[in-house]
Amino acid sequence: MRTLLKIVLLSCISLSAWANEAVLDKVNLENDLKSIERGADTLMGACHSCHTLKYVHYRDLLNFGMDKQKVEAWRGDQPLDSALVAQMSEADAINMFGKAPPDLSLMVKAREGGPNYVYSYLLGYYQKPDGSTGNHIYPETKMPDILNSGGSTEGKQHAEVQAQARDIVSFLTWVSDPHEAERLRLGYYVIGYLIVLTTLLYFVKKQVWSKLN
Amino acid sequence: MPGRIVEWIDQRFPLTSFVKHELTGYPTPRNLSYWWNFGFLAGFVLVLQVATGIFLAMHYKADVALSFDSIQHIMRDVNYGWLLRYMHAVGASAFFFVIFVHMARTLYYGSYRAPRELMWWTGQGLLLLLMATAFMGYLLPWGQMSFWGATVITNLFRATPFFGDQIVIWLRGDFTVGDATLTRFFSLHYLMPFIIFGAVLIHLVALHTVKSSNPSGINLADKDNIPFHPYFTTKDLYGLGIFLIIYSIFVFFIPNSLIEPANNIPANPMQTPNHIVPEWYFLPFYAILRSVPNLVGGVLAMGLSVIIFAFMPFLDRSRIPGGARYRPIYKLRFYLFVLDMFILGYVGYVPPTTQTILIGQIATVIYFASYFIIPFISVKEDAWLFKRGLPPEVMALIEKEALDKEERKQKRLRRQGDIT
Amino acid sequence: MSNTSSEPISEQLGDGNRRDFLIKVTSVVGGVGVAAACVPFVASMNPSTDVLAKAETEVDITDIPAGGVRTVAWQGKPVFIVHRTPEQIQSVSTTANALDPVPDSQRVQHPEWLVVVGVCTHMGCVPNKEGLGWTCHCHGSQYDDSGRVVRGPAPKNLEVPPYYFVSQNKIIIGKVA
Ligand code: HEM
Numbered sequence: 001m002r003t004l005l006k007i008v009l010l011s012c013i014s015l016s017a018w019a020n021e022a023v024l025d026k027v028n029l030e031n032d033l034k035s036i037e038r039g040a041d042t043l044m045g046a047c048h049s050c051h052t053l054k055y056v057h058y059r060d061l062l063n064f065g066m067d068k069q070k071v072e073a074w075r076g077d078q079p080l081d082s083a084l085v086a087q088m089s090e091a092d093a094i095n096m097f098g099k100a101p102p103d104l105s106l107m108v109k110a111r112e113g114g115p116n117y118v119y120s121y122l123l124g125y126y127q128k129p130d131g132s133t134g135n136h137i138y139p140e141t142k143m144p145d146i147l148n149s150g151g152s153t154e155g156k157q158h159a160e161v162q163a164q165a166r167d168i169v170s171f172l173t174w175v176s177d178p179h180e181a182e183r184l185r186l187g188y189y190v191i192g193y194l195i196v197l198t199t200l201l202y203f204v205k206k207q208v209w210s211k212l213n
Numbered sequence: 214m215p216g217r218i219v220e221w222i223d224q225r226f227p228l229t230s231f232v233k234h235e236l237t238g239y240p241t242p243r244n245l246s247y248w249w250n251f252g253f254l255a256g257f258v259l260v261l262q263v264a265t266g267i268f269l270a271m272h273y274k275a276d277v278a279l280s281f282d283s284i285q286h287i288m289r290d291v292n293y294g295w296l297l298r299y300m301h302a303v304g305a306s307a308f309f310f311v312i313f314v315h316m317a318r319t320l321y322y323g324s325y326r327a328p329r330e331l332m333w334w335t336g337q338g339l340l341l342l343l344m345a346t347a348f349m350g351y352l353l354p355w356g357q358m359s360f361w362g363a364t365v366i367t368n369l370f371r372a373t374p375f376f377g378d379q380i381v382i383w384l385r386g387d388f389t390v391g392d393a394t395l396t397r398f399f400s401l402h403y404l405m406p407f408i409i410f411g412a413v414l415i416h417l418v419a420l421h422t423v424k425s426s427n428p429s430g431i432n433l434a435d436k437d438n439i440p441f442h443p444y445f446t447t448k449d450l451y452g453l454g455i456f457l458i459i460y461s462i463f464v465f466f467i468p469n470s471l472i473e474p475a476n477n478i479p480a481n482p483m484q485t486p487n488h489i490v491p492e493w494y495f496l497p498f499y500a501i502l503r504s505v506p507n508l509v510g511g512v513l514a515m516g517l518s519v520i521i522f523a524f525m526p527f528l529d530r531s532r533i534p535g536g537a538r539y540r541p542i543y544k545l546r547f548y549l550f551v552l553d554m555f556i557l558g559y560v561g562y563v564p565p566t567t568q569t570i571l572i573g574q575i576a577t578v579i580y581f582a583s584y585f586i587i588p589f590i591s592v593k594e595d596a597w598l599f600k601r602g603l604p605p606e607v608m609a610l611i612e613k614e615a616l617d618k619e620e621r622k623q624k625r626l627r628r629q630g631d632i633t
Numbered sequence: 634m635s636n637t638s639s640e641p642i643s644e645q646l647g648d649g650n651r652r653d654f655l656i657k658v659t660s661v662v663g664g665v666g667v668a669a670a671c672v673p674f675v676a677s678m679n680p681s682t683d684v685l686a687k688a689e690t691e692v693d694i695t696d697i698p699a700g701g702v703r704t705v706a707w708q709g710k711p712v713f714i715v716h717r718t719p720e721q722i723q724s725v726s727t728t729a730n731a732l733d734p735v736p737d738s739q740r741v742q743h744p745e746w747l748v749v750v751g752v753c754t755h756m757g758c759v760p761n762k763e764g765l766g767w768t769c770h771c772h773g774s775q776y777d778d779s780g781r782v783v784r785g786p787a788p789k790n791l792e793v794p795p796y797y798f799v800s801q802n803k804i805i806i807g808k809v810a
């Protein structure tokens with residue numbers, strides 16, 4: 001038994017060691033329309049030139065309730081039904097960065113750590129002594145420091161960059177699972193209902209069985 | 214009117230008597246605990262998987278160029294598509310959870326013993342079918358985990374002597390997991406649940422022949438049997454309510470906890486994710502595979518680890534009914550086995566390091582050892598327990614069983630005597 | 634539930650009633666749940682949002698020359714957008730030949746622009762533009778340049794879809810302003 005306990009303990013230690021590879025900042029997501037719209041705005045300005053969101057269409061933004069004028073400005077002369085396709089072609093991007101920028105529609109769901117990962121990554125840039133930039137979270141990244149997080153480590157500027165990153169992540173979280181709000185809402189009703197039903201069934205069972213003795 | 218229709222049918226088909234005899238009036242031991250709910254729950258989850266699966270298949274496209282997109286189409290555009298998909302994905306896990314509990318119940322109470330060996334073996338067949346179904350379903354979303362999971366598992370067949378490589382290519386219909394693999398997996402994933410239905414039917418016919426076991430292990434007198442309806446219909450439905458609450462918490466609040474992040478990246482045959490893991494329900498077996506530092510040996514060990522359940526009726530030589538209930542050593546062995554499963558599951562989940570590999574190897578040895586010692590402990594334990602004394606009704610039952618056995622032997626001998 | 638104490642038999646009865654009542658309530662609640670659980674399954678067979686998005690089609694009509702026709706897909710069906718010449722407009726000024734007489738003015742919003750669903754009202758083939766008007770090759774129906782049937786067997790005129798002009802050279806089909 002003692003050895004077993006030791007094994008279990010050892011296992012726990014190795015598990016935490018592995019999970020702690022990179023320490024992620026925690027982001028307090030906002031899931032109201034305004035922050036998501038702000039996030040979309042920032043993303044269309046800062047990320048959309050290189051990154052596609054192939055599962056998101058301009059019509060989805062409208063249906064979600066975003067400002068019509070803004071959506072019209074973003075889409076230009078593309079049809080409402082078209083996806084948010086990057087302005088830069090993939091070939092150009094590969095030419096420039098050596099690697100195609102990944103699609104962002106599912107980015108939050110596709111990384112261990114979810115929103116925290118993306119947030120920490122966007123803010124993870126730092127200035128190396130030789131003048132180039134590095135990233136704590138994803139050292140091999142080819143993406144430049146878009147929000148200039150490496151250059152704004154203090155005061156108001158820092159807070160601003162954090163807010164921007166948070167908005168972008170709020171938007172990307174919505175985009176990765178657009179029915180999440182509906183799902184949670186429905187979930188409360190379903191579980192509330194099931195608790196009522198199960199309570200009733202409990203009493204039915206009790207009554208039926210009480211006849212036995 | 215309904216009465217007349219039933220009457221009309223009854224003259225042509227034994228509907229009422231069938232329902233009365235096999236369903237509502239089926240005599241059931243009154244002392245069944247809630248651990249006996251899980252068979253019914255497994256049947257319910259099967260229906261749930263088929264229902265959600267059929268509706269998903271209306272929108273799903275089995276084509277390497279379209280699969281991943283069609284899942285996103287389901288998740289985003291189809292009305293309640295997200296609900297159907299999460300129900301199906303969570304349902305697969307729920308299925309294994311329910312089946313594992315069902316099996317643990319059987320092991321604990323010794324329900325695999327005579328005369329229920331066939332139930333245990335059909336159950337084993339159901340487990341294998343379920344594993345195959347879930348494994349093939351997991352390829353369908355065509356994410357990174359889907360692809361690499363299928364690649365690794367089909368490669369297990371490389372361990373086949375002489376034809377290994379050919380068999381792997383035959384299974385895939387391609388040199389790697391590709392379009393041909395995806396379409397056949399979809400076809401089979403659609404088919405297998407219906408085979409499972411058939412196997413469940415056999416499982417149930419066997420059950421109605423040998424009747425349910427019960428926690429006391431003693432065959433209850435007729436006065437202790439009660440009709441299935443209304444007693445166990447209400448008990449099962451109450452249990453179903455509890456199950457649905459837990460299931461819904463997963464479906465509505467944490468569905469993504471059961472979907473690996475990497476499966477949200479489309480399959481890429483040119484790049485393996487850093488950390489590939491199977492679904493949680495395969496982890497203990499996967500850990501056994503990884504513990505053997507040899508391709509063929511690992512595959513054999515893994516195969517044996519699943520098949521070994523089937524030997525339980527032979528391994529357990531005890532004459533005491535009721536499984537762990539009257540047998541402290543067997544009970545200890547049971548809990549150690551469950552603990553060992555958890556350790557293996559954990560080892561299967563974490564990336565291999567020298568430390569975890571060592572833990573895995575120890576756990577693998579314990580896993581098999583825990584089976585091989587059963588014949589010895591069951592005999593030794595019996596002797597000890599007989600000496601210490603057992604409850605009179607248990608002793609009576611053992612004596613009756615011994616007498617029955619003797620009688621059968623005599624009969625057989627007499628018959629042989631007649632013939633010669 | 635109230636008569637439990639009066640007679641010995643009513644005690645059982647009362648209990649039975651209470652049980653029946655509980656079972657009835659539970660059955661109703663359970664039944665409602667089962668019915669509600671069917672909703673997502675049934676709803677999933679309705680058109681999905683990407684299909685519904687095709688319910689409206691935006692068309693830029695700038696480069697359709699006078700006398701030209703553009704065929705666009707709307708809800709998966711062909712819609713003919715005809716930039717009519719004065720001659721074509723002249724040809725449909727009367728309802729003399731029409732089998733289903735509706736004045737042309739009721740079928741267009743601007744005389745130069747005719748917008749009709751290109752599906753023959755007989756059996757659903759797509760008519761061909763031939764000279765003035767259309768001919769359906771399936772069973773020989775003919776339509777004029779207002780999309781009105783002038784020869785059977787088609788029973789009705791080509792349908793005019795809901796549409797409106799967003800600007801001078803852009804229309805949206807599938808919706809009225
Ligand atoms: C024994 C019952 C079944 C089990 C255990 C099972 C298991 C699974 C699993 C594990 C997945 C992958 C889930 C994911 O991560 O997305 C899946 C996907 C799928 N299954 Fe099943 N399944 C069963 C029955 C069925 C049936 C009867 C159908 C009907 C045709 C079906 C159709 C599908 C489809 C279309 C997918 C792809 C969509 C998706 O990935 O969510 N399944 N199944």
Ligand code: FES
Pocket residue numbers: 753754755756757758769770771772773774785786787
């Ligand atoms: S379908 Fe056009 S004439 Fe019959």
